[in-house]
Amino acid sequence: MTLLEGAVGVEDLVLLEPLEEESLLKTLQLRYEKKEIYTYIGNVLISVNPYQQLPIYGPEFIAKYRDYTFYELKSHIYALANMAYQSLRDRDRDQCILITGESGAGKTEASKLVMSYVAAVCGKGEQVNSVKEQLLQSNPVLEAFGNAKTIRNNNSSRFGKYMDIEFDFKGSPLGGVITNYLLEKSRVVKQLGGERNFHIFYQLLAGADAHLLKALKLERDTSGYAFLNQKVSRVDGMDDASNFKAVQSAMTVIGFSEEEIQQVLEVTALVLKLGNVELADEFQANGTSASGIRDGRGIQEIGEMIGLNSEELEKALCSRTMKTAKENVVTALNVIQAQYARDALAKNIYSRLFNWIVNRINESIKVGTGEKKKVMGVLDIYGFEILEDNSFEQFVINYCNEKLQQVFIEMTLKEEQEEYEREGIPWTKVDYFDNGIICNLIEHNQQGILAMLDEECLRPGVVSDTTFLAKLNQLFSKHNHYESKVTQNAQHQYDHTMGLSSFRICHYAGKVTYNVNSFIDKNNDLLFWDLSQAMWKARHPLLRSLFPEGDPKQASLKRPPTAGAQFKSSVAILMKNLYSKNPNYIRCIKPNEHQQQGQFSSELVAVQTRYLGLLENVRVRRAGYAYRQRYGPFLERYRLLSRSTWPRWNGGDREGVKKVVEELSLSSEELVFGKTKIFIRSPSTLFHLEEQRRLRLQQLATLIQKTYRGWRCRTHYQLMRKSQIVISAWFRGNAQKKRYGKIKASALLIQAFVRGWKARKDYRKYFRSGAALTLANFIYKSITQKFLLGLKNSLPSTNILDKTWPAAPYRCFHTANQELRQLFYHWKCKKFRDQLSPKQVEILREKLCASELFKGKKASYPQSVPIPFRADYIGLQGNPKLQKLKGGAEGPVLMAETVKKVNRGNGKTSSRILLLTKGHVILIDTKKSQAKTVIGLDSVSGMSVTSFKDGLFSLHMSEISSVGSKGDFLLVSEHVIELLTKMYRAVLDATQKQLPVTVTENFSVRFKESSVAVKVIQGPEGGRNGKLSFKKKGSRGLEVTV
């Protein structure tokens, strides 16, 4: 632990050994010399003023301390601020930081350090930053108007300040409230040697530019102002001019308007100028002394500045109106009284201005009502004062310090020890001085010094400070803490330090002798009504608002509460406030009287440690427990550390706490179980618990995060899924709808087309456009009908040779007419064919064959057509001889004719009868009636015939045939067409061969292994007469003329 490691002396005086004043001082000194100005007593911080800037502040250190708990790092004011802030933020406990110590011990600096630490670690954001800035900037303004150089401290706070900083539940500052206590206003008109008036006067004169100075009717030189101490106008290390700029800008940051700043400066200037108003003796007509203004110019300027008639001001300064129920009595004031009135006015203006500034700041930083707030109070109040000449101010200041000491005693020493007893914890009582008796001496409602003072102030009759002192002497003659010349005398004590007009109180911090002079006055704190009224009459808005009682309508005869009573009640409020919060102590110690760094005056420090009760503090602390807590809240805070108590615990709080502690196996010495609270001896145990809790919280936070994230993702996923389903359903639905729409539209279109088409079809006939066609068709049909009927009636004869046919009446029937003609012709032919007998058919076939063979080729053919083929031209039926020749097996003779056989050798002809049977050609000698030659049809290889009208033809034999050896036959027939046709048909029937029939004029005829070239020439008759002449042409040629 850092408390022990490498510490200079001890970091915590609880560890001091031996526990004596001497060693305590030595430790503090040692640490001070090593520049360790902070030391703990438990959670109380002791701060020794270093009077030098140490490199232990700033963002770096703030960052370091915010991450550690109290005892983990070196003792530091940041650690205390951090502890207070964390306790406020995390444990929801309002805090107060009580900074006490003598003047110059470093309270104000400490309070600023605490504020700057809290400002640095608390929340961020535009709004928050501006609040922070306003809170921080209130310091320079209040210091300018409320601080002054004193002998003890160059920047001594001449007012008490308690500032509540208010935070929201997250620990971000929302704003605050400043309460000020008893400004030392006597300083406005008078300062001790070596001291200065409030800083603002010097700052204004040094820092204002010429223009501003002129506007305020001021001169830069401080020596020209009676209220400013002539000897000390400057403070070493303090730059008034630049501080003035800082104050101006701070006021702007806080929210003062330009006009407000100007008015504040005007009122400040007014105070300065009031000091220069010189009063002179005057006498009234009745001889009584009066006063008047010596130099009219000053008062003139003031009048102009505040918008008030200078005569009225003069009157208010130099006379006094006594108000009674019945009448107002005006009395002139003598110079002394007038000077008193002037000073009283200056003091009042200044102190009211100061209050106004504090209220104005509060207005800017105040937090709206209704917001739940956590509060951290910082108390920087004047320290205990023992001056050479102590007056009313010191009396109330020291009273306040007594009260604060009481808070300390109540909350640390007394309360702690009483608590141990209450809780039944074994405890050896530690003695300490309880200053309740002194507080009582001062503040007792009936018999306290303040009550006596008030009584004197209100009492009719002659009242003076002396009567007041006499009263005290009488009342407190036996009081242990009260002394005066009278009480001393009564006890036969001789004390030259005690004056006749003094009394002494044995404060907890030492004996202080107060001079009662002006106690009554100061307590009355009365301002003549004339002055209030004059101020109220001024046209200056700010000044006017400072004196509301000057308004005749507001004026009352009721006395305002006395300064003492006011102070007492505000201290009571403060105490109540402090008791309601968790206290954190910073005890400031002043190491020397000379504001010197490095000097450590043991005597001076010893006095302070004594009255601060540090040693007792250490003793109680050492014997006691660092931490205690009621079982309920303790269990609530730490039950998450044990499985038995987390998440639910049904038993009692105490048992629950025991369970938690058992499970953490904490040392039994560290813990004591009281009746209602658990006590933890050392802070380290508490920190251990806190650390465990922190870790556990992290775990739980992770668990919650995990669960939450899971839940969020799940719900998100489910939502997405549902959405996806909805979207796809809609999408699909839409797509189908579209598709359906398209199909429907198409179907409708098709339907429409079909219906249209049908309708058109049905109605086409009614269409005008179709009329022509219909007519045309009709006409066409009718002319067709007419044509056909006409044709029927004019059909030509059924004779097949009749080829006539009526012409078509119109060209359009031409093809049909031709077709019909063909049909009719074919039909006629068929009819003709059907009525033919088989014989006729055969004859016609022969004729057809002849036509195929000779038509267009032979000139005699056309003549042969009409002549029927008779076949038998020799009367074969009646000639049995010839009948025999033909051979019975061959069936009927196909042709029987007499032909001429041409001798191939000589061209001579001889008659022969030619019989054609189914298989043979038989040539019979006409004379001998016997077969001369029989030719098998299968040996005939061709026939040649001329194209003329003659009957000459050659019968070509195939070379291998028996008949062929004799060569080809050259014959002449009168029925050559019939003969050749029949022969052709006979060969075809017999051999299935088509016999080549050559129509030619030149052919050769084989004859005795050679051939004879026959050449046919047309004679003049063209062979018509059937006469042929053969002429031999050489051995191998035969010329035939037909």
Ligand SMILES: Nc1ncnc2c1ncn2[C@@H]1O[C@H](COP(=O)(O)OP(=O)(O)OP(=O)(O)O)[C@@H](O)[C@H]1O
């Ligand atoms: N922590 C510190 N570091 C450096 N200097 C310091 C520190 N604390 C105090 N001082 C010096 O001591 C001077 C006096 O301190 P401060 O004004 O805080 O005293 P105080 O206790 O407020 O006195 P008073 O009761 O008169 O207002 C400061 O002006 C400063 O120079």
Ligand SMILES: [Mg+2]
């Ligand atoms: Mg101060």
